[in-house]
Amino acid sequence: MEQRIDDYLTIALPKGKLFSLSTDLFEKVGITAEHMSEKSRKLIISNDAIKVRFIIAKTSDVPTYVEYGAADIGIIGKDVLLEAGQDVYELLDLGFGKCRLMMAVPRKEKRSCLTDYAHTRVATKYPHIAEKFFAQQGMQMEYIKLNGSIELGPIVGLSESIVDIVETGTTLVENDLEEIVHIMDVSARLIVNRVSFKLKFERIYGIVNDLKRILESGEGR
Ligand SMILES: Nc1ncnc2c1ncn2[C@@H]1O[C@H](COP(=O)(O)OP(=O)(O)OP(=O)(O)O)[C@@H](O)[C@H]1O
Numbered sequence: 001m002e003q004r005i006d007d008y009l010t011i012a013l014p015k016g017k018l019f020s021l022s023t024d025l026f027e028k029v030g031i032t033a034e035h036m037s038e039k040s041r042k043l044i045i046s047n048d049a050i051k052v053r054f055i056i057a058k059t060s061d062v063p064t065y066v067e068y069g070a071a072d073i074g075i076i077g078k079d080v081l082l083e084a085g086q087d088v089y090e091l092l093d094l095g096f097g098k099c100r101l102m103m104a105v106p107r108k109e110k111r112s113c114l115t116d117y118a119h120t121r122v123a124t125k126y127p128h129i130a131e132k133f134f135a136q137q138g139m140q141m142e143y144i145k146l147n148g149s150i151e152l153g154p155i156v157g158l159s160e161s162i163v164d165i166v167e168t169g170t171t172l173v174e175n176d177l178e179e180i181v182h183i184m185d186v187s188a189r190l191i192v193n194r195v196s197f198k199l200k201f202e203r204i205y206g207i208v209n210d211l212k213r214i215l216e217s218g219e220g221r
């Protein structure tokens with residue numbers, strides 16, 4: 001199926017933690033639409049005056065909409081972007097949605113070194129990132145894909161460890177887990193469809209520059 005090209009700019013936004021941070025940032029560069037609310041069940045919202053269309057997607061689907069050109073640009077966490085491995089350009093680190101991807105283990109059963117976990121089970125939402133990371137450490141592991149409440153894995157005996165996002169650390173503490181390896185820092189990124197970047201270059205480049213200006217001035221935080 002061919003990519004639909006029109007004179008609107010279609011922007012894919014993730015529901016959840018990054019939604020209002022994303023709409024706030026776009027608002028600062030004059031890209032808005034009426035009735036933008038995460039609670040709304042309207043999944044596509046247009047502003048005909050500035051020829052912009054927002055699509056409100058499930059977080060993990062944002063890179064898919066952008067890769068296939070159903071959206072020209074999108075906002076997504078670096079964690080989801082790397083895990084998806086989709087073919088899109090990453091244009092800008094937006095500096096919000098900051099957290100880190102960590103390996104954590106039950107505090108009371110902590111082993112003496114990382115390699116003691118070789119060939120054990122890891123519960124994670126990020127099996128691809130984790131596999132690549134541990135392979136670089138020369139470690140083979142068994143990855144069990146979960147979609148949420150990852151910290152349950154070691155508590156109920158599903159796995160020996162987890163690889164998951166840590167922000168404040170509260171979830172780890174409350175579940176008696178301890179970070180043992182820092183895998184990567186995460187923040188929200190602006191991504192762009194490859195064809196759109198060529199065909200709508202001036203418009204996208206203009207928005208990127210406006211966003212950069214806001215971020216550099218500190219107003220975007
Ligand atoms: N404390 C945090 N927990 C999870 N993600 C965070 C946190 N802080 C920042 N983020 C970033 O926000 C992004 C979106 O997180 P959110 O929890 O909304 O989505 P999700 O859990 O993947 O969505 P869904 O619940 O639909 O599966 C993450 O991919 C990550 O980049």
Ligand SMILES: O=P(O)(O)OC[C@H]1O[C@H](OP(=O)(O)OP(=O)(O)O)[C@H](O)[C@@H]1O
Nearest residue numbers: 148149150164165166167168169170171
């Ligand atoms: O370090 P903290 O500030 O405690 O945040 C980390 C927690 O937040 C995320 O879960 P989320 O809220 O997305 O719920 P989920 O378990 O459904 O993924 C992540 O998966 C951790 O569980």
